[in-house]
Amino acid sequence: MFEKIALIGIGLIGSSIARAVKDQHLAAHIAISTRSQNTLDKAEKLGLGDSYSIDPTIVVKGADLVIICAPVGAYEAIGKAIAGHLSEGAIVSDVGSVKEHVVKALKPHLPAHVHFIPGHPISGTENSGPEAGFAELFDGKWCILTPVAGTDPEALGKLKALWEALGSDVEIMDAKHHDMVLAITSHVPHLIAYNIVGTADHLESVTKSEVIKFSAGGFRDFTRIAASDPEMWRDVFLTNREAVMEMLGRFSEDLSMLQRAVRFRDGEMLEELFTRTRNIRRSIIDAGQETDAPDFGRHVVVHEDDENQV
Amino acid sequence: MFEKIALIGIGLIGSSIARAVKDQHLAAHIAISTRSQNTLDKAEKLGLGDSYSIDPTIVVKGADLVIICAPVGAYEAIGKAIAGHLSEGAIVSDVGSVKEHVVKALKPHLPAHVHFIPGHPISGTENSGPEAGFAELFDGKWCILTPVAGTDPEALGKLKALWEALGSDVEIMDAKHHDMVLAITSHVPHLIAYNIVGTADHLESVTKSEVIKFSAGGFRDFTRIAASDPEMWRDVFLTNREAVMEMLGRFSEDLSMLQRAVRFRDGEMLEELFTRTRNIRRSIIDAGQETDAPDFGRHVVVHEDDENQV
Numbered sequence: 186m187f188e189k190i191a192l193i194g195i196g197l198i199g200s201s202i203a204r205a206v207k208d209q210h211l212a213a214h215i216a217i218s219t220r221s222q223n224t225l226d227k228a229e230k231l232g233l234g235d236s237y238s239i240d241p242t243i244v245v246k247g248a249d250l251v252i253i254c255a256p257v258g259a260y261e262a263i264g265k266a267i268a269g270h271l272s273e274g275a276i277v278s279d280v281g282s283v284k285e286h287v288v289k290a291l292k293p294h295l296p297a298h299v300h301f302i303p304g305h306p307i308s309g310t311e312n313s314g315p316e317a318g319f320a321e322l323f324d325g326k327w328c329i330l331t332p333v334a335g336t337d338p339e340a341l342g343k344l345k346a347l348w349e350a351l352g353s354d355v356e357i358m359d360a361k362h363h364d365m366v367l368a369i370t371s372h373v374p375h376l377i378a379y380n381i382v383g384t385a386d387h388l389e390s391v392t393k394s395e396v397i398k399f400s401a402g403g404f405r406d407f408t409r410i411a412a413s414d415p416e417m418w419r420d421v422f423l424t425n426r427e428a429v430m431e432m433l434g435r436f437s438e439d440l441s442m443l444q445r446a447v448r449f450r451d452g453e454m455l456e457e458l459f460t461r462t463r464n465i466r467r468s469i470i471d472a473g474q475e476t477d478a479p480d481f482g483r484h485v486v487v488h489e490d491d492e493n494q495v
Numbered sequence: 496m497f498e499k500i501a502l503i504g505i506g507l508i509g510s511s512i513a514r515a516v517k518d519q520h521l522a523a524h525i526a527i528s529t530r531s532q533n534t535l536d537k538a539e540k541l542g543l544g545d546s547y548s549i550d551p552t553i554v555v556k557g558a559d560l561v562i563i564c565a566p567v568g569a570y571e572a573i574g575k576a577i578a579g580h581l582s583e584g585a586i587v588s589d590v591g592s593v594k595e596h597v598v599k600a601l602k603p604h605l606p607a608h609v610h611f612i613p614g615h616p617i618s619g620t621e622n623s624g625p626e627a628g629f630a631e632l633f634d635g636k637w638c639i640l641t642p643v644a645g646t647d648p649e650a651l652g653k654l655k656a657l658w659e660a661l662g663s664d665v666e667i668m669d670a671k672h673h674d675m676v677l678a679i680t681s682h683v684p685h686l687i688a689y690n691i692v693g694t695a696d697h698l699e700s701v702t703k704s705e706v707i708k709f710s711a712g713g714f715r716d717f718t719r720i721a722a723s724d725p726e727m728w729r730d731v732f733l734t735n736r737e738a739v740m741e742m743l744g745r746f747s748e749d750l751s752m753l754q755r756a757v758r759f760r761d762g763e764m765l766e767e768l769f770t771r772t773r774n775i776r777r778s779i780i781d782a783g784q785e786t787d788a789p790d791f792g793r794h795v796v797v798h799e800d801d802e803n804q805v
Contacts, residue, residue, distance in 0.1 A: 258762075282712075307711050310789035311776070317789070325795060327709055356708070366701050369694070371712025376753060377687060378713070382772040384742075384749045385679050395676050397775070397782050398666070399637060401617050402592075402681025403688070403720045405785045408776035410713045415769035422757045422765055432694075433754055437747070439694045443686060444743055447732045452568075455732055459725035462692040465707070466621070466718035472707050473795060475715045479620035479627070481791040485635060485783060 200318030510628030
């Protein structure tokens with residue numbers, strides 16, 4: 186499908202792309218670059234690619250597809266570095282969780298002879314690093330592509346075909362709209378999860394060991410996404426600032442109304458909301474975007490030495 | 496272990512107790528009562544008990560253990576109804592998510608010759624009704640008992656032994672402290688989850704089908720607890736009002752700080768928090784209170800007709 190795919194960044198997403206591309210022989214050569222020698226060594230030990238270099242300008246040479254899989258904050262430097270080394274007609278894409286910023290950070294630096302097509306696979310886990318990836322990560326998930334005006338349809342088709350080969354359904358969307366959709370479906374949920382875990386962490390009236398012991402009451406659900414990669418998420422909030430603040434504003438308004446309903450004992454309002462939200466989960470399950478197994482089908486292994494650990 | 500256990504309310508928790516008690520022969524007779532004939536018929540069809548009645552005064556007759564498994568808002572009426580029919584020395588307990596209110600609502604009505612010991616198993620799923628229960632629900636979970644001053648140690652020991660037989664670790668706690676601990680580990684997380692699902696439900700800039708399609712970015716995690724029983728949760732917020740508002744106040748203060756960090760691009764503050772929260776999940780996993788499988792070990796079955804359903 187491709188002659189040479191260059192991956193810049195080899196964490197959860199990059200390493201999952203490498204594994205899936207290798208398994209399905211979608212490229213003759215996979216070249217891997219990342220900023221830390223330690224991570225690059227891990228990738229090589231895992232046999233994720235065919236060639237490795239700390240220098241992105243070397244791996245992009247002769248590549249017909251370059252995918253940037255680094256934290257969004259690093260894009261501009263990467264774009265400047267690789268710009269002069271990209272092959273004629275190469276496709277340059279990425280997997281960043283924000284898209285309007287990515288266009289701003291990369292497009293001005295890229296030569297006219299490459300096809301720049303931003304992308305975002307809506308998939309991941311709370312784990313990070315090259316060891317965390319797996320080939321099936323994208324299977325049955327959505328991947329959003331946000332091509333800029335005048336994008337070559339053939340190049341777009343090739344990138345779409347790659348993601349479909351990885352098992353994803355591809356959606357084409359405007360970058361600005363993508364950022365608004367992800368602000369509510371991903372960014373604000375992460376911010377809220379990080380926040381409540383932080384709140385629970387510095388209470389005086391409740392000890393940390395009590396929070397940990399009794400977290401099965403609901404709290405632990407939030408700790409999963411609050412365990413996501415700190416640097417990646419820092420960059421998401423710094424680069425999708427406006428959309429996040431807009432959606433966070435909505436969330437806070439609604440939460441004030443809910444707090445007011447609790448204060449004034451408005452049971453009707455509470456029950457009406459709690460019934461409505463139940464239907465939304467049903468729709469997500471029906472859409473094949475969530476498991477219908479109770480409690481996520483979660484299986485907790487109880488250790489012998491609970492007490493000591495708590 | 497018991498001659499006759501009377502269960503008043505036979506939803507997720509009540510039916511799980513019935514199944515576990517039956518499997519392990521912990522009672523010679525299980526008597527079941529609930530306010531709706533329809534639910535009672537379901538319980539009988541499922542063979543959850545040995546006798547069934549819509550009238551709680553009948554099922555408590557001769558019972559040496561009575562467990563109220565109904566929404567907390569119904570407790571006072573139940574207490575008044577059964578008070579005159581309880582046997583000498585019977586243990587009266589419950590499974591409600593709030594405890595100080597339960598003491599206020601029940602204790603004044605109960606005769607001096609019974610042992611009143613409130614309880615709360617920290618276990619459940621997002622499903623409700625007698626069909627949703629299963630015998631292993633309490634296995635490896637915590638159960639908190641909040642005995643009032645002067646509780647008979649022998650009665651307390653018997654109730655503790657029952658929960659341990661169901662697989663739970665038992666913690667003894669003051670009712671007021673329980674309500675504070677659960678406000679942060681369970682009640683506020685539920686309120687926040689209900690709130691963000693509600694916020695996403697009435698946006699103009701993002702369609703509901705987009706929220707559903709791209710919910711894998713984090714949003715769907717919140718929909719699980721936002722699918723919990725509406726009436727039960729309405730009563731939790733109405734009866735643990737002060738603790739919920741206290742913890743919600745903390746959450747909102749912290750969220751304002753976080754919003755400010757986003758507004759003023761304070762990447763350091765964001766990364767510091769995101770790193771701290773990651774460690775808390777690790778502690779919960781080490782304590783055997785959460786699975787360490789990525790993405791909760793979630794397995795989504797992708798339907799053929801996704802598109803149509805979205």
